[in-house]
Amino acid sequence: MEGLNLIATALAIGLAAIGPGIGVGIIVSGALQAIGRNPEVENRVVTYMFIGIAFTEALAIFGLLISFMIAFGVIQ
Structure with missing residues (x-):
């Protein structure tokens, strides 16, 4: 299950x-x-x-907040 959490974390921040980019x-x-x-x-x-x-x-x-929540187990 830890591998899936890492993939979910990467997808959350990547997507x-x-x-925004x-x-x-x-x-x-x-x-x-x-x-x-x-x-x-220009100034305005x-x-x-x-x-x-x-x-x-x-x-x-x-998205970064969600990825941290996935990485640290707040969201299962």
């Missing part, structure tokens, strides 16, 4: 990191395009970009 790329790409088109709003765009990145990375942190 939970795919979405893609999301952060899309957010940063959009921010750079917006700054390129209108450099005067960067602020919103970091807020968006924080919300997106929260999903990966939840």
Whole structure:
């Protein structure tokens, strides 16, 4: 059973990191395009970009939490 827990732990964090990784790329790409088109709003765009990145990375942190719970036996 321990082998299955290790596989479940790896899958939990691995799959939970795919979405936020893609999301952060899309957010940063959009921010750079917006700054390129209108450099005067750089400060505001960067602020919103970091807020968006924080919300997106929260999903990966939840996946990390679930993987720790699987690894330490909280979730069977």
